[in-house]
Amino acid sequence: MSGALAGLRVVELGEMVSAPYAAKLMADLGAEVIKVERPTIGDPARRRGPFPGDRPHLDKSGLFLYLNSNKLGVTLDPSCPAGFKILEQLAANADVLIHDLPPAEMDRIGLDFDRIAAINPRLVMTSVEPFGLSGPCRDWRSSELTLWASGGAIYINGSAAEPEMPPLKAYGYQAGYQGGAHAAVATMGALFAGVRGAGGQHVEVSIQESVASITELAFQCWPYLGLIATRFGQRPVQPLESFECRDGWIFVCCVEEHQWRNFVKIMDSPDWTDESIFVDGPSRAANWDALRLLLKEWIANQSVDDLYRKAQARRVPFAPVSHLGDLLDSPHLKARGFFVEIAHPIAGELRYPGAPYHLERTPWAIRRPAPTLGQHNDEIYSGRLGLSAMEIDRLRDEAVI
Amino acid sequence: MGLPLEGIRVVDLTWVWAGPYLTLQLAHMGADVIKVESPDRPCISRKTTPYADNKIGLNRSGYFNQYNQGKRSITLNLKIPAALDAARRLIAHCDVVASNFASGVMDRLGLGYDALRQIRPDIIVISLTGYGETGPYHDYVAYGPAQVALSGLSALTGYRGSQPMNVGFSYGDPNAGIHGAFAVLAALYNRERTGEGQYIDLSQWECAMAPLGESILGYEMNGREPIRDGNRDPQMAPHGAFRCRDMAEQMLGRSIDMWVAIAVADDAEFARLAASIGNPGLASDPRYSSLGARKLNEDALEAILSRWTAMLDAREAETILQRAGVTAAICATNKDLDESEHLASRGYYVALDHPEIGRRKHAGIPWIMSATPCAVRAPAPMFGEHTDEILTDLLGYSADEVTHMHKIGALDPTERRSD
Numbered sequence: 001m002s003g004a005l006a007g008l009r010v011v012e013l014g015e016m017v018s019a020p021y022a023a024k025l026m027a028d029l030g031a032e033v034i035k036v037e038r039p040t041i042g043d044p045a046r047r048r049g050p051f052p053g054d055r056p057h058l059d060k061s062g063l064f065l066y067l068n069s070n071k072l073g074v075t076l077d078p079s080c081p082a083g084f085k086i087l088e089q090l091a092a093n094a095d096v097l098i099h100d101l102p103p104a105e106m107d108r109i110g111l112d113f114d115r116i117a118a119i120n121p122r123l124v125m126t127s128v129e130p131f132g133l134s135g136p137c138r139d140w141r142s143s144e145l146t147l148w149a150s151g152g153a154i155y156i157n158g159s160a161a162e163p164e165m166p167p168l169k170a171y172g173y174q175a176g177y178q179g180g181a182h183a184a185v186a187t188m189g190a191l192f193a194g195v196r197g198a199g200g201q202h203v204e205v206s207i208q209e210s211v212a213s214i215t216e217l218a219f220q221c222w223p224y225l226g227l228i229a230t231r232f233g234q235r236p237v238q239p240l241e242s243f244e245c246r247d248g249w250i251f252v253c254c255v256e257e258h259q260w261r262n263f264v265k266i267m268d269s270p271d272w273t274d275e276s277i278f279v280d281g282p283s284r285a286a287n288w289d290a291l292r293l294l295l296k297e298w299i300a301n302q303s304v305d306d307l308y309r310k311a312q313a314r315r316v317p318f319a320p321v322s323h324l325g326d327l328l329d330s331p332h333l334k335a336r337g338f339f340v341e342i343a344h345p346i347a348g349e350l351r352y353p354g355a356p357y358h359l360e361r362t363p364w365a366i367r368r369p370a371p372t373l374g375q376h377n378d379e380i381y382s383g384r385l386g387l388s389a390m391e392i393d394r395l396r397d398e399a400v401i
Numbered sequence: 402m403g404l405p406l407e408g409i410r411v412v413d414l415t416w417v418w419a420g421p422y423l424t425l426q427l428a429h430m431g432a433d434v435i436k437v438e439s440p441d442r443p444c445i446s447r448k449t450t451p452y453a454d455n456k457i458g459l460n461r462s463g464y465f466n467q468y469n470q471g472k473r474s475i476t477l478n479l480k481i482p483a484a485l486d487a488a489r490r491l492i493a494h495c496d497v498v499a500s501n502f503a504s505g506v507m508d509r510l511g512l513g514y515d516a517l518r519q520i521r522p523d524i525i526v527i528s529l530t531g532y533g534e535t536g537p538y539h540d541y542v543a544y545g546p547a548q549v550a551l552s553g554l555s556a557l558t559g560y561r562g563s564q565p566m567n568v569g570f571s572y573g574d575p576n577a578g579i580h581g582a583f584a585v586l587a588a589l590y591n592r593e594r595t596g597e598g599q600y601i602d603l604s605q606w607e608c609a610m611a612p613l614g615e616s617i618l619g620y621e622m623n624g625r626e627p628i629r630d631g632n633r634d635p636q637m638a639p640h641g642a643f644r645c646r647d648m649a650e651q652m653l654g655r656s657i658d659m660w661v662a663i664a665v666a667d668d669a670e671f672a673r674l675a676a677s678i679g680n681p682g683l684a685s686d687p688r689y690s691s692l693g694a695r696k697l698n699e700d701a702l703e704a705i706l707s708r709w710t711a712m713l714d715a716r717e718a719e720t721i722l723q724r725a726g727v728t729a730a731i732c733a734t735n736k737d738l739d740e741s742e743h744l745a746s747r748g749y750y751v752a753l754d755h756p757e758i759g760r761r762k763h764a765g766i767p768w769i770m771s772a773t774p775c776a777v778r779a780p781a782p783m784f785g786e787h788t789d790e791i792l793t794d795l796l797g798y799s800a801d802e803v804t805h806m807h808k809i810g811a812l813d814p815t816e817r818r819s820d
Contacts, residue, residue, distance in 0.1 A: 004591040050619030062618035137743040146730035149662035157569025166642035170568035171557035177612035186768035188586035193405035201772035209767035216570035220463025222735040224451040251550035319547035324620035335536040356608040361599035
């Protein structure tokens with residue numbers, strides 16, 4: 001069975017996480033993605049790791065391997081005229097051109113939607129930008145950390161008990177992933193409009209705005225109440241926090257009243273649970289300092305797995321604080337076939353996180369490992385664009401590809 | 402050409418945040434998203450602070466009103482056969498059905514995929530469950546914040562030497578929602594080409610691991626977890642949030658701490674940072690002149706930087722550093738976002754007239770399309786606001802039939818039923 005996006009042709013000029021993740025989502029559903037990397041240097045994700053044995057190697061970076069499986073890889077320097085001409089030829093044959101070049105870099109190399117649209121009027125060009133393509137911060141420098149901060153996500157996280165500690169970033173590349181996922185959604189919307197007759201178009205995605213779109217109720221506290229949402233304030237509901245068991249940590253989660261009542265039963269209804277200060281959600285939130293200590297004491301003697309199972313048996317949504325190894329060993333994830341083994345010619349065989357969703361008629365699938373740098377140059381430049389061996393040699397000598 | 406999903410109709414049986422965030426994206430693109438709400442059990446996001454002006458009410462929660470913009474609301478008590486029948490008639494007019502009931506509930510309601518396919522052969526149905534529809538834990542329950550723990554993100558997030566932390570909001574929800582939106586759009590695109598719909602089984606847990614792919618792969622390679630290390634980065638230093646002057650105004654009698662995030666990628670950027678904090682010698686100081694040295698002396702380096710940021714407003718520090726070519730950004734509060742000239746110039750926040758709470762700003766759409774511009778077309782619906790309109794205009798109920806539906810309790814909360 002082929003994927004939902006089989007036949008869709010995507011050209012990606014992406015580095016690190018955002019545009020590459022968007023293109024990965026499409027590739028995993030069957031789109032053909034040609035990833036364009038700078039000659040010799042390649043995507044910086046190749047130098048980010050994690051690496052087997054911590055030894056850096058351009059073809060063994062976990063970040064690169066994960067984000068670029070299922071893609072074809074070519075090298076190209078689009079900033080020289082000969083390179084840009086090849087980019088135009090690639091775009092002429094594509095449905096999507098997705099990139100994350102900063103606005104100034106777009107200007108410098110002449111990557112302009114109207115220019116590309118003149119070659120291929122049905123092309124969707126998606127620009128994934130830190131702050132979008134307009135506005136006073138358009139050309140600001142950015143990174144994963146500063147985008148998570150400027151979207152409002154970091155300020156609301158951190159230790160509530162230690163005000164001297166800084167606000168705390170979520171681990172990894174969450175701004176990049178969210179920018180990528182939102183870009184993939186916007187691109188699909190534009191493609192859908194395209195098959196219904198809208199033609200091609202330019203889609204721009206702001207990573208800052210993608211982050212600002214997902215901070216739950218933090219923003220709303222200002223227009224609704226005139227309050228600044230901080231990490232120190234009282235939560236609307238409790239308990240909603242991790243606690244330490246004798247053998248690990250568990251996330252204790254009682255959002256609805258029946259969940260709390262069932263948790264009380266699991267604890268064998270200790271006397272203090274009858275206290276009026278814990279009578280309902282708002283009271284438990286208001287008296288969280290006291291409740292937290294009582295729960296801490298009880299939970300400290302439990303085992304994670306036992307409490308997790310007891311809670312779930314009563315439909316209380318507790319969850320273990322998983323370590324990465326727990327995930328790879330999970331019988332549930334094994335039964336669902338979540339991890340997929342991919343054999344890469346240089347990095348070898350490894351289990352990768354797989355399908356986040358099952359489209360039952362058009363399944364998610366891995367068809368090829370991540371490309372080595374320039375692996376598909378001949379296949380694409382000769383096979384697809386019809387360049388001669390001599391031309392390809394010349395482009396290689398001139399460091400265009 | 403209008404909006405990209407013009408003419409697409411979605412039945413939204415989801416609640417809280419993950420499902421609503423999925424259907425919000427479709428509403429932004431012009432789909433007619435119809436929220437089916439239980440008259441007796443309004444969504445808990447309608448019953449959560451912040452309420453506009455602190456007055457409790459089903460139409461006043463900022464949580465609901467943010468994530469349900471541009472949708473319509475019909476109340477149907479699915480325990481009553483006539484209401485279930487209305488739901489089936491509604492589905493016949495729809496392209497997509499989204500639900501986040503626990504595994505098996507849709508089947509028990511007679512709204513399982515096979516039943517829906519009888520009603521509409523090319524229907525696209527997505528189920529968003531905590532653990533997916535198959536596997537030994539398929540009937541386990543999970544909420545968004547629990548996904549942060551379950552996915553491994555919590556164990557990786559935290560200060561050095563300290564406990565696992567959350568990320569400040571229920572990240573598992575919007576993350577599942579945005580992935581679900583992509584899956585639905587891919588299925589719609591495929592249907593446009595093949596004429597066939599399909600069933601989508603989305604696991605929020607699996608979605609939550611997707612943005613941790615490289616870390617899981619790292620464990621697979623080396624059998625080792627990264628240690629929790631606050632805001633630091635193994636390949637950049639300094640890399641963190643630094644305390645600035647408190648906000649000028651106080652809030653509820655307490656001062657508001659302000660911070661600037663700084664991320665220095667290489668030696669050249671560090672030299673610019675050193676110059677802009679009035680200490681250019683740092684760049685040639687052997688304790689800080691290379692990444693390795695800066696990582697080794699990161700505590701001392703952070704202390705130097707903090708002494709400089711402490712004298713400044715966060716905006717000031719951000720501006721000085723950006724002008725000098727150093728990657729920096731304030732750790733924005735909701736007030737900063739509201740007052741951001743940049744976001745205002747892009748029209749990101751939108752304020753539409755809501756019949757009960759007036760004009761309030763809400764987060765808008767993080768993308769711009771040139772040919773089919775998307776827009777937040779309406780505020781979030783009031784509870785059951787479109788019930789009669791949908792029954793009459795879309796499903797062809799007569800006025801008498803609608804009255805009858807009200808009378809038999811198919812549409813209204815139990816306590817409001819008069820006879």
